[in-house]
Amino acid sequence: LNNIERIRLPAGTSTQVGEWMIMVEHRGGSSQRFSIVLAADATLIPKADLTTFGNSILPSSYTPLVGDLVSVSLAWHNQGTLASGAYRIQVEDVTEGSILYDSNRSSLEGGELDSVSFFTQFSTTGIHTLRLSLDTSNQVPELNDGVGGVNNNVLDVDIEVTAQGLRVVFLQDDGSIPQSTADRDAAAYVEMDVRNETGLSLPFVVMHEGTGERPVSLTVSGVQEPDLIYPAILNSPEDQWSRTVNESGPFTLSGQGTENDTVYLQLDLEDLSAALDGSTERFARAGTFVVDVTARYQNQPTVSHTQRLTFIIDQVDSVDVVPSGTVGVEAQPGGSTGFSIGVRNTGNSAAQYTMSCTSASQWQIMLGNSNSSTLEFEPLNILQDLSMGVNVFVPGVSNGQPAAGLIDQITCVVTSPTDPTLNHVEVVDVVVSELRSFKSDLYGPSGAVGPGALAAPVYANTGDVVYYNHTISNDGNIEMGFTVTLERGNPSWAAQMSYLDQTSSTNLNLNLPAGQSADVQLMLVVPETAREGNSNTYTLRVEHSAQSFTLNTTSLVVSDNLDVQLEQTEAGIVSAVVGENFTFVELNVLNTGNADLDLEWSYGLAPDGWTVNYANPPSFVGVLSQANVVVAILPPNQTDAGTGFDLPLYVNASNDGRFVTSELVVRVEVPESDFAGISTDESSAPLLFIPRDGSAQQTFTLVNEGNQPLSGTLRAEVRDSEGMVLSDRKVTVSPSSITELGVGQSIDVVGKVMPDSDAEDGRYQLVIVFTSDSNVVIEFAADTSVSAQQSSGGLLNMSPWIAYPLLAAVAVAMVIAARRLKSSAKVTDSGTDLVSPDAHTNPDHLGTRRDEALDISHSVNDMASGEVSQDEIAAALAQSMDMPVPLASA
Known part of the structure; x- marks a missing residue:
């Protein structure tokens, strides 16, 4: 109860400044704590204030007889906030003008009372006025006294003294x-x-x-x-x-x-x-x-x-306590139940009662409309009754507790602050009833899926396996059985549920004790045939009964995934051997996305002199397909062993304006390599048109183009266009071996050809073969042929004036052919310069086009096919001579 008192000053008051006193009175029957809040433009002044009240003079009789001994009780109190200090009081019979009582009193604390009694007699009849005066010497500074404020230090009481009769x-x-x-x-x-x-x-x-x-x-x-x-x-x-x-x-x-x-x-x-x-x-x-x-x-x-x-x-403390609704009290976990306890005051005065209820399991109890388990009744008059509701709250299920059938004892005790002997106890049993409650939560790759209407789809790639956990929790207090059913919008997408030793694509059965949970694992497969944008919806139904079930929904969407991977077929360092042959690195390019990809190839910068190129790289790869890629690497001659670098290889894949890039870094290192370059003077061709049973030789230069001292053997042989070794001529080479030829150093090698008399016509190749101690074979070929003339005298048995011009023409042709010969060790690869930009060629092209361009053996054979007969010479001469002009006819 809050009391608000406002002080109103009458209109016309000259001043609002002064000393004010606030007094709080309690008229109840028991002590009462209170607080007070004062809002004013004021300052607290601690002062004493001795005051009388209505019963400050209390005689034993207000109508005593003359001569009777009358007891007079005096009482007063200090209503100020400061102790009074010593002071003096007097009781005066104003009618008689006599002092009945005079006393000096010790200090009285603020808020305290003081009292005293004395006896007196009256000798005259009639009205006698008794006056009590406090602080008669004005020793105490007070808020109210005869000096200032309202004089509350004086009280008069009249008594009537009657005559004896x-x-x-x-x-x-x-x-x-x-x-x-x-x-x-x-x-x-x-x-x-x-x-x-x-x-x-x-x-x-x-x-x-x-x-x-x-x-x-x-x-x-x-x-x-x-x-x-x-x-x-x-x-x-x-x-x-x-x-x-x-x-x-x-x-x-x-x-x-x-x-x-x-x-x-x-x-x-x-x-x-x-x-x-x-x-x-x-x-x-x-x-x-x-x-x-x-x-x-x-x-x-x-x-x-x-x-x-x-x-x-005297006071009689008596109460009737009657419980009601205490049979069959039960509630589910998380719910509440209650009963009532009625109290009737059968004593002989207004009484107040207190009821306190406790739970053996420490459950929450609320009495009446309060939230407390202890409450005082309103004061009850005689034979008045009041019913107090006892609300018991059963806690929610935690780990299956409280279990169904659990009994908790509620003990309610009724006591009275005015009767210490009152202690009435009521015990009521509260039974926990069954609670069948469960929930199911679906967790995907990114966490909780959430309600089906708000669940975001899960994006997956073609061929992916997406895992879900379906958590089923028994939130009740009794064992429950469940049937888990999986429904797919597109049944062709494979799916499987598993729980313990059960697996199924449609339904599972399981039992859960109270407070337990189970995880059903869900495996959803995106088929290889799925394409970007395809989707499927999955519905999980957990059913306890036809009326009790949950639904969880999720969907898989094939994402617009562009992904390409570039892999080295054989992992490790690529050893690029110094030589005339490229080192080939096999790669795989994989389309791991779900869209067809167009491919563009590039590579990083290689050191000076190195040759790097792709060999016919694929320009397209389908979904979930792969293609082979070959990178050709050729180091420059005489590259030191141990030289290495990281070669970055790039493939840029695109689809409909979208791009993705994959990079592969290949480590390339040069091992110890044996390699030699063999060359000859291109301005001469001493091995052409060698007379039968004659011989010719040509000098070749062998240079160590490897990266370590070179040792090996040399041999020579003559081969036809099909690579068959001819046996109709002898071939020698000098020297036949090389030992520890330094890197970059050279040596002259002489090859000699000696045709037999029956050596076949045609252009063939003298092949100088060098085989190193490490079995590296280097070959160099020079054209060789035998003379086509099998002379019976003179040049082709022709007259000198015919043979000499013909010989000159042949010599010119031979010079031209000799100039077109190229050294295999010093060949400049200009093949790629003849290819259109951004096109790719097969690096294995050296030698073929050159051989075809230089192969004039057939034309030579056609021109010099054997001995010319006398008739053929005569016919040729006749055709070249001027014939006489025919005579005119007569």
């Missing part, structure tokens, strides 16, 4: 009349047996202490209840009471000491709200109650006496 006295328990003031006060103070009685019957007497016979009337006030804070204020009780006196009067009493000076009466008080004879007892309400009995002269009302009867009804 009548006295009302309640009898003691033994029926005797008490004689002393203390005994009379004790007799007027009684306790009621509330558990067995609903009222009181109290005997009392009216005694005449005057002279003469007097008529006396008697009045009895209603039952009243003093205020708890201000006892001088009498309130009407909540219960309804009746009061009766056995005789109503008036009574005639004789003078004191005579026979009829006293009348014996009985006062009956009955609580009409109480009842002890029903099914439910209703006790009289607890509290302190008073009844004033007054006797007065009927013809002189100022002579009277009032005796206050005070009776106490």
Whole structure:
């Protein structure tokens, strides 16, 4: 409960500056903690403030008789925030002008009370005004006193002192009349047996202490209840009471000491709200109650006496606690259940009760509309009842717990802050019911797939195998069985599910204990025939029952994957041997994507003098196909052994404007190599037209073009165009061996041909063959032929004037043929210069075109086919001579 108080200043107030005091009062029956927030343009001033209140002067009787001893109780408190220090108080009878009490008091702390009692007597009748004054010497700086603020240090109370003549006295328990003031006060103070009685019957007497016979009337006030804070204020009780006196009067009493000076009466008080004879007892309400009995002269009302009867009804703490809805209390995990506990106050005062509930399994409990397991009931009046709901929350399933059938005990204890003996316990069993719950999650190559409507497709390449994990979790608290079904949009795409030892392309069965999970592995295959953009949809259904199932959906899409790989067939370092032959490196180009690829080839920069080229590389490769590629590498002559470099090879693949490149780096190194170059003077051809049974020789130069000293053997032979060695002529070579010829050094080699007399006509080749110690064979060929003339005299048996011109023509032809001879060791490869740019040729072309271009043997053989006869010579001469002009006819 929040209280907000605003201070409003009247209009026209001249100033709003001053000292203000805030007072907080609690009128409840028990202590109450509170906090206060003050919003003001103000400064807290700690000061003391001694003050009186309504009951600061409390006499034992407000209508004492003259000469009676009256007890006066004084009380006051310091409502400030600072201790008061020493101060002085006085009680004055203003009517008589006398000081009844004067005392110096020690310091009183802020918020504390102080009290004192004293006895006094009054000798005169009438109204006496009693005045209590605090800090009479003005020793204490206060917020409110006679100097400043509101003077709250003074309180006046009037009492009426009556003359002696009548006295009302309640009898003691033994029926005797008490004689002393203390005994009379004790007799007027009684306790009621509330558990067995609903009222009181109290005997009392009216005694005449005057002279003469007097008529006396008697009045009895209603039952009243003093205020708890201000006892001088009498309130009407909540219960309804009746009061009766056995005789109503008036009574005639004789003078004191005579026979009829006293009348014996009985006062009956009955609580009409109480009842002890029903099914439910209703006790009289607890509290302190008073009844004033007054006797007065009927013809002189100022002579009277009032005796206050005070009776106490003790508190009865009694409560009925009744649970309801405690049978069959159950709930699923994650749910809640509850029951009620009703409390009825069967005591005799408003009571407050506290209920606290606990769970043996530490489950959450909420009482009523709160979120606490401990709650105080609203204060209950007599026979009022209230039902408190107990809400029990069963925790969600974790690892299969709480299991179905588990029983948890809920213990509720009802206590009362006003009755330490009250301790009522109720125990209720809460049963965990079955929860059949599960979930399935599909995980792909990139993680969780998610809901089917939002799931992104998984892109895969042709021929790929895509793996999924389908996780099924039993989130319930009881074992559950499942059927897992796989449906494919295109059944031609292969798929397989596997779980433990089960494999299937359509469905699997499995059982899961509570709290357990299982992973079903899914293997989806993209067929080789799939092309870019093809797709397939897969639906996984996990079914526990016809009404309980989950669906997970995913799709595979063949991606627009361009991928090409360039691989070396035989991995390792490429050894490029120095020689006349290329070193060939075999490569594979693989189209690992799903689109046809056009290929373009290139390579990185090789060192100076090296020859690198592709041999007929493929310009196209199909999907998931491969092609062979050959790279020809030729190092320059005399390259040092151990020389090496990294040769980058590139293939650029394209499809419809999209490109992908693959690179392969090949390590090329030169090993120790034997190689020789053989050449001869191209300006002479001494081996042509060798006479039969004659001989001719030609000098050749052999150079070590390798990278290590050269040793080996030499031999020579004559071969025809088909490579067959001729046996109709002898051939020699000198020297026949070479030993440790240094790199770059040369040596002259002489080849000699000696035809037999029956040597065949035609052009043949003298082949000089060098075989190194490492079995490297180098050959060099020079044209050779024998003379076509088989002379019977002169040149071809012709006349000199015919033979000499013919011989000159043959010599010219031989010179031209000799100049066209080329050295095999110094050949300049210009073949690629004759090829169109970006075209590729077969590097294995040396020798063939040259041989064909230089092969004139057939024409020679046609021109010199043998001996010319005499008739042929004569016919030729006749054709060249001028014939005589024929004669004209007559």
